[in-house]
Amino acid sequence: MIPNTLNPETWVDQYADYLFNYAVSRVSDIEIAKDLVQDTFIAGLKSAKNFKGDASERTWLIAILKRKVIDYYRKINSNKGKAEVRMSYSSQTDAEGDWLEEKVADPNSVLENDSLENEELGEAIQECISKLPKKQALVFTMKTIQGVSTEEICNELNINPSNLWVMIHRSRTALMECLNQKWFNV
Amino acid sequence: MSPCEKAALICDKAQYNEATFIEKLQLMYHLYRCKRCAKHSKKNGELTSLCNKARLQVLSENDKVSMKEKLKS
Numbered sequence: 122m123i124p125n126t127l128n129p130e131t132w133v134d135q136y137a138d139y140l141f142n143y144a145v146s147r148v149s150d151i152e153i154a155k156d157l158v159q160d161t162f163i164a165g166l167k168s169a170k171n172f173k174g175d176a177s178e179r180t181w182l183i184a185i186l187k188r189k190v191i192d193y194y195r196k197i198n199s200n201k202g203k204a205e206v207r208m209s210y211s212s213q214t215d216a217e218g219d220w221l222e223e224k225v226a227d228p229n230s231v232l233e234n235d236s237l238e239n240e241e242l243g244e245a246i247q248e249c250i251s252k253l254p255k256k257q258a259l260v261f262t263m264k265t266i267q268g269v270s271t272e273e274i275c276n277e278l279n280i281n282p283s284n285l286w287v288m289i290h291r292s293r294t295a296l297m298e299c300l301n302q303k304w305f306n307v
Numbered sequence: 308m309s310p311c312e313k314a315a316l317i318c319d320k321a322q323y324n325e326a327t328f329i330e331k332l333q334l335m336y337h338l339y340r341c342k343r344c345a346k347h348s349k350k351n352g353e354l355t356s357l358c359n360k361a362r363l364q365v366l367s368e369n370d371k372v373s374m375k376e377k378l379k380s
Contacts, residue, residue, distance in 0.1 A: 133374050138365045145364055155370060162378055243361035264323060266363045271325065290319050297350050305353055 124174030127181075129166055134255065136179055137162075138262065139247040140186050146240040147190050157193060161186040179251065242304065249299035253292050260285060261292040310337055311344055318348045322355045 137158060144154035164185050172181060250258050260278070263269040264285075271282055280288075297305075308316075314337040320326040321334065338345040366374075 129378065133371050133378070137371055137374060141366050142364055151364075155366065158366075159374055159377060162374065166378060239361055242357060243363055246358060246361050246363060262365055265358055266365050271323075286316055286319055290315060293319060293322075293351060293354060297354055300354070300357070304357055305350060 125172075125177050125181075126174065127165075127169050127172050127178055129162075129169065132162055132165070132178075132182070135251055136182055139179065139244075139251045140182060142243050142247045143183060143186060144190065146243060148193060153193065157186060157189045160189050164189070179248070245300055245304065246296070249296050250292075252299060253295055257288045257292040257295075260288045261296075264289060311341060314338065314341070314344045315347065318344075318351050322351060 140158045140161060141154055144157045145151060148154055148157065161182060165182055168185075176184075250261060253261065256278075260274060260280075263274050263277075264271070269277075271285060274280075275282055275285055314334055317326050317330045317334040321331060326334070334348070338348055
């Protein structure tokens with residue numbers, strides 16, 4: 122097997138969105154997520170000599186980002202007391218019923234599962250996009266995620282609409298293949 | 308362009324609400340007769356709903372440019 126190599130000059134184009142989505146779903150703050158992605162790239166560059174080539178570039182970068190997310194939470198919780206969970210009950214003084222019972226998670230709520238599943242889905246899609254040829258990935262992202270109009274994309278990338286639809290078709294077909302069966306019902 | 312290729316194109320356009328009414332009728336007629344395209348079309352529609360459901364976010368081009376610059380320095 123040929124060992125994997127690192128190409129830092131392509132990192133931003135290839136992995137920034139993938140890492141960014143991962144970070145956003147964990148820190149829920151766009152600015153912090155951007156910083157974490159930037160830190161990940163810098164850390165990756167600094168420790169590039171330790172890269173053995175066993176894992177793919179993407180796996181290696183996501184491993185660094187995971188550490189960065191953990192470090193971030195350590196940092197914001199490092200001051201004593203900040204890690205406490207605070208909840209106020211007194212705001213609803215006229216509320217009836219047992220306060221503890223009311224704070225317990227609703228066993229019938231599907232929201233938590235939904236958001237977890239959506240995170241996983243987002244990562245799966247982002248991973249598949251990063252495997253597409255560069256131009257296809259760009260066109261697909263602009264069209265599908267950013268919602269840029271056909272005309273604008275054609276102007277910006279200097280392609281004609283039929284080129285655009287061919288690339289959209291190829292990327293969609295590739296994504297259907299790539300996204301594991303578990304995401305589809307048919 | 309074969310009828311199936313044409314159907315695939317309309318189906319892709321429809322995912323972005325860019326298919327005309329006539330095109331949609333043509334697509335429906337084709338899907339009624341061609342099971343293979345019907346399956347592809349259904350999956351294509353699911354891909355659209357998956358993408359919407361995941362609420363994906365991307366970095367702006369400016370963010371990427373500034374990231375690249377910070378990496379160079």
